[in-house]
Amino acid sequence: MGKVTGFLEIDRQVHKYQPAADRIRHFHEFTLPMSDKEVEKQAARCMDCGVPYCHGPTGCPVHNQIPDWNDLVYNGDWDTAIRNLHSTNNFPEFTGRVCPAPCEEACTLNLEDIPVAIKTIEQALADKAYELGHIRPYPAEKKTGKRVAIIGSGPAGMAAAQQLGRVGHEVHVYERESRPGGLMRFGIPDFKMEKHYIDRRVEQMQGEGVIFHCGVNVGVDVTVADLLAQHDAVLYCGGSETPRPANIPGDDLDGVHDAMPYLVQQNKRVGGEDIRSVAWPAEPILAGGKHVVVVGGGDTASDCVGTAFRQGAVRVTQLDIRAQPPEKEDKLVVWPYWATKMRTSSSQAEGAEREFQVATLEFIGEDGQLTGVRCCEVDELRKPIAGTEFVIRADLAFIAIGFAGPFQNSVLKELDGVLKTVTDSRRSANVAANDRDYRTSIDRLYAAGDVRRGQSLVVWAIREGRQAARSVDEALMGSSVLPR
Numbered sequence: 206m207g208k209v210t211g212f213l214e215i216d217r218q219v220h221k222y223q224p225a226a227d228r229i230r231h232f233h234e235f236t237l238p239m240s241d242k243e244v245e246k247q248a249a250r251c252m253d254c255g256v257p258y259c260h261g262p263t264g265c266p267v268h269n270q271i272p273d274w275n276d277l278v279y280n281g282d283w284d285t286a287i288r289n290l291h292s293t294n295n296f297p298e299f300t301g302r303v304c305p306a307p308c309e310e311a312c313t314l315n316l317e318d319i320p321v322a323i324k325t326i327e328q329a330l331a332d333k334a335y336e337l338g339h340i341r342p343y344p345a346e347k348k349t350g351k352r353v354a355i356i357g358s359g360p361a362g363m364a365a366a367q368q369l370g371r372v373g374h375e376v377h378v379y380e381r382e383s384r385p386g387g388l389m390r391f392g393i394p395d396f397k398m399e400k401h402y403i404d405r406r407v408e409q410m411q412g413e414g415v416i417f418h419c420g421v422n423v424g425v426d427v428t429v430a431d432l433l434a435q436h437d438a439v440l441y442c443g444g445s446e447t448p449r450p451a452n453i454p455g456d457d458l459d460g461v462h463d464a465m466p467y468l469v470q471q472n473k474r475v476g477g478e479d480i481r482s483v484a485w486p487a488e489p490i491l492a493g494g495k496h497v498v499v500v501g502g503g504d505t506a507s508d509c510v511g512t513a514f515r516q517g518a519v520r521v522t523q524l525d526i527r528a529q530p531p532e533k534e535d536k537l538v539v540w541p542y543w544a545t546k547m548r549t550s551s552s553q554a555e556g557a558e559r560e561f562q563v564a565t566l567e568f569i570g571e572d573g574q575l576t577g578v579r580c581c582e583v584d585e586l587r588k589p590i591a592g593t594e595f596v597i598r599a600d601l602a603f604i605a606i607g608f609a610g611p612f613q614n615s616v617l618k619e620l621d622g623v624l625k626t627v628t629d630s631r632r633s634a635n636v637a638a639n640d641r642d643y644r645t646s647i648d649r650l651y652a653a654g655d656v657r658r659g660q661s662l663v664v665w666a667i668r669e670g671r672q673a674a675r676s677v678d679e680a681l682m683g684s685s686v687l688p689r
Contacts (some may be wrong), residue, residue, distance in 0.1 A: 207279045211249035225555040229514045232475050233491035245330040247322045251275035254313040258541040264311035264669040265363030267294045274296025287334045295364045300664045301328030302398040311541035322565045342412025351681045356423045359387025360634040360663045362442035370415045381422045381483050391469045394508050399556030401441045438649050438677045445608040445655035455568030460575030464505045471512050493517035494599045498578045500524050500565050501605035504520030511605045522558045529561035562628035608660040610634040633659040643673040
């Protein structure tokens with residue numbers, strides 16, 4: 206695959222970023238694309254490594270045939286490479302931008318810390334697909350007469366809708382918010398992925414017969430019982446959006462917020478929409494001129510950091526209760542799995558101060574307004590170390606410590622006592638369904654994505670949406686041509 210000696214002759218290169226001082230002045234994407242020739246050179250580094258862990262169970266959740274399309278790109282056959290990529294991934298322009306690339310961690314060349322630039326090549330392929338006219342409707346040749354409802358239009362719901370629409374079912378997607386995309390639109394900042402990519406896919410899917418119903422909160426505006434009565438199957442892809450409770454004293458002070466309302470508001474501002482949301486409070490949250498503290502060390506916390514800088518925050522401090530990881534992992538112990546090592550996101554690189562192995566003890570304030578965050582160092586068991594307390598000035602604080610399952614006040618409220626749920630190792634209450642047929646405890650109701658597996662990656666949601674679509678199709682038609 207690729208050039209036999211490519212990895213020996215060509216250095217690893219990935220797309221560059223605009224300087225931090227420039228990119229924090231806007232909310233647009235800031236990656237600088239590589240030329241086609243540069244991308245082809247990077248694809249040439251993919252070697253015939255025998256067992257390509259990159260697209261196995263340790264690498265890519267949707268099993269992208271990475272060595273195959275790298276070889277095609279290296280040989281200049283972009284058309285076939287794009288078709289190959291789309292055979293496993295409905296939305297490579299999403300994953301090429303926001304996926305953390307476990308495929309690169311699993312690359313054989315990562316044993317030497319020089320993995321193939323898979324994510325960069327995937328994004329280039331996805332963008333080339335638009336340029337070459339591949340992102341157009343591919344409607345089914347024949348309709349089946351079956352109707353399927355999908356609750357939620359995040360990556361799982363969109364992937365399932367496209368797959369089911371392409372085999373001829375009449376697909377109706379119900380979205381609580383004003384526009385499709387779920388947290389991919391309203392949670393992920395535009396500087397990581399601009400939303401016109403979602404709009405293009407929605408337009409493509411509408412051309413394939415998928416019908417979107419936005420502003421419809423299933424379980425409130427329309428019942429699941431009604432959807433089951435009007436459709437042959439219903440697939441629940443509502444996501445995992447309930448903020449995990451921090452139970453930190455003082456979290457009721459003005460200036461302390463969960464992360465998601467903040468991110469949703471800013472995404473709505475960038476999209477030219479009213480910041481009010483069905484699910485989140487409408488009080489404007491802005492970081493301009495403020496000292497900001499972000500509690501949490503994951504992607505959502507990082508998104509808060511980048512958003513705060515772009516709004517003009519004076520200082521941003523990120524608190525992580527975990528110990529600072531090593532700069533480099535032990536390859537012989539970890540590879541080809543995702544390694545715990547020191548990673549710096551583009552948002553953190555914009556000037557965030559990071560504190561590791563620190564617990565947030567209390568939000569402190571005056572007259573009901575946040576003024577600081579009281580912290581302390583913790584030991585290996587995350588227990589406070591006496592005498593290490595300190596206070597960080599804060600005018601604004603965001604709690605970004607993950608999600609505890611889907612919202613309880615809509616679908617789950619309607620189906621309380623009927624729809625089985627299960628609590629996972631992260632204490633998230635998710636809808637009970639397996640990853641073989643995605644059936645729930647209610648006949649003809651299926652569940653996929655974060656609502657089933659708990660908070661996860663966009664690429665995992667796409668995988669689950671595709672697999673659930675096959676299960677639904679198989680149940681309705683007796684067999685399915687959709688891939689699993």
